[in-house]
Amino acid sequence: MHKLLIVDDEYEIRNGLSHYIPWNEIGFEVVGHVENGLAALNFISKHPVHVLLCDIRMPVMTGIDVARELSKQKSHVKIVLLSGYKEFEYAQQALDFGVRSYLLKPAKYTEIYAVFSRIKEELDENPPPTPSPPEAAFEKTIEEDDISTRAIRLIKKYIHEHYKDATLENAAKIVYLNPYYLSKYFKTQTGENFSDYLTRVRMNKAVELLKDVKYKTYEISELVGYSNAKNFTRSFRKYFGQTPREFRNMD
Template sequence: MYKLIIVDDEEEIRDGLSELVDWTSLGFVVAKKLEDGSHAIRYLQEHHVDAVLTDVKMTYASGIDLAQYVREHKPDTKVVILSGFQEFALARDAIRYHVSHYLLKPTDLDEVANVFRQIAAELDEAARKRELDLRQSRDINSLRPLMMEQFFFSLLAGAPWGQNIEELQGRLRQSGLPVDPLNGKVSEMKAEWSMAHQAVQKNVDRHTISAAITKEKEQIYYTCIHVSDNRFVIIGSALVPMSEHDLLKRTEQYFMHVQNTFLSLLGVSIRLESLKLYEGLSALLESYHEQRDLSPGEPVTAEEEQTEREKDKDRIIIREAKQYIMDHFEMDLALTDVARHVGLNPVYFSRLFKQETGKNYSDFVISIRIQKAMEYLKDPFYKVYEIGHLVGYKNTKYFHKLFKRQTGLTPSEYRDQL
């Protein structure tokens, strides 16, 4: 049912219009009867109404004033004016504010019914159009990951429009990526995976991978491109200005999400091979062209590849976690606190920390604290029993036990050696 309000300063007319017209058969329900345009405006400020049937002459706010308010604030609401005056000025104002119909008193109820039957049809058509637009929008959103993937894949494969900035911008907008090709920062991750079962490999194709992991997060769009049997590239484009550190951090956080998703849903183990930042798509494109132009006679050696991996061993997120631990080592530092700081699930963070550092989280915290304790022991100002408290251990015996396990000496023996 569409909601209708009736506005007239004469109670008899309000009641008559409400009761003598079969509104239900027309698809309407009378939500409110009001005696002045000012009352109607206040009502419209707090309630949704599909149609207004109003007198033109009232005490404080006229039907024209009401039509003006509707035009400016509720443009989808239909307005029908009743008037005892066939004046050109009133009709002109009614047209200006897009009044649906201008009816003269005395009112013919059949004519009112015909007018609102037509309005109901118009509202039905508008509702159908909104539903169609919404469905199309959903279709576009569901296809956008594929459109983005195809865009980047074509770009990196050497599409002829890749060097045309205007066409490049047009393709970006079409893919939902309003990024300046020259200035919008772009991050690129290369990763590889190993299949737990051969059957999984057969069921994973380029499109399903892309659909599974492409999404918008914190004003960055990501897309995945399957470039070979066991390698893929994830490209993230920032839609808002942000620092290099923030973009790299958020991009790596996204990869951690992807990594966890692949493992839990597909049984696929993936690792991050490299993470780079480019000042725009043009720079990214140039990088790929340079890589493609390298002659086959200059392969990357295993030693060079190993060196590159060692350089990237500690990812941004793990470096940030380590720094957070070193800055707060003296506190009661729970794993959940550090995981929350870097934006990861605690269970996943624990597994990732071990994978990247080779140490359990608790072992790493102990090693940092003992290292700090060794520094304190070099200063005779500090008493041995005080140092345990300074590095986060309230139980002195437990501190001595951990110190000896790490160094082979008690704190006193270590100080004596110094």
């Protein structure tokens, strides 16, 4: 039996794919099902896997990212991407990284059977080498810290570029997380709440603008995302211990 790993951030989908497709009849054994690309790479680094059935849009690390990383590592794992998105660019990127096939949700059993029957024939004719411990762990295994750093960097970049109207909900869309999970994730990775980081960016920008006398306080308030000048003054005083006017008159 060839070993299959299923990756999808929706439990119902990965559980359904794992249990309601007669994989053994096609020649595959489901050795695991995980919720994101990072978990998939970690699983592959520790267990033999011949084929990956992987969703494209997932939190933190997408299916395209997984394909890119496995391609970079010259992995023998064959990849079938599964997605509800029909944009050609996704399929094109998938082909660039050696992905074997691209299935659209909801994939029909006949389509899955055809794709995996073909892959089974390829594996039977050209069995992949048994990975040695160094190969199984990759010559350069991607670490969780690396992925976390990239995700946090994207979120911080979004805040710095859109501090005026940045929201947790919009930030969450960038890394494909729900807002509640992103809030916890950001706090865990940075030790700072999303809202506190946004406030810090806004306050530091306000300081820059206060040094330019052409801006009035209410104008600065609007520029850094406060529609109410009193709220801006209150936040500034809480953060710096003085009002914007006092700060400007310090010199």
